[in-house]
Amino acid sequence: GQNIDQPTEMTATEGAIVQINCTYQTSGFNGLFWYQQHAGEAPTFLSYNVLDGLEEKGRFSSFLSRSKGYSYLLLKELQMKDSASYLCAAMDSNYQLIWGAGTKLIIKP
């Protein structure tokens, strides 16, 4: 079957760095996506990885290892507004997104 695993909840301190891990099992693979979702709002696109390695975009970076079925989202210089859920989604061979349940990130002052 197809599956995405990510931690349910994480806590970090303002100004610090946090890494949110995601492992996936899909039938075929066409990329790994990360989205941010604030409570009560729609998800917003953060990053896309299809090749192994690190993609950096400002304070956010995303890493992919296809051989390990593993990705992480790295958030630096955490701000209170980064408190949100972070959704990991893998695209299978039919170009369908398989979604994780999301990681709720709590930022403390």
Added chain:
Amino acid sequence: SQTIHQWPATLVQPVGSPLSLECTVEGTSNPNLYWYRQAAGRGLQLLFYSVGIGQISSEVPQNLSASRPQDRQFILSSKKLLLSDSGFYLCAWSVSENREQFFGPGTRLTVL
């Protein structure tokens, strides 16, 4: 720039009543369109997707249906709502099937 609209934002409906949710996209042509449902604490569940006018693919058998009467309009419907239809309904679009999807603001549906 592209924008995506959904309405209504919230909806409370009795069991057995009909449903119609509408989604429109501006600023792009021939987008791929998607309907998702998100239940609390769960991942997004793909309900329908469309690659063109009149072309609808269903991912989950249920009492919902979708239609695409115009290039940038996507409608989610039901003839009789069930309690289990409650949830956060999200419409999304993408340039092509292998690209990132962009979501509308969502409709929070409560069936009583």
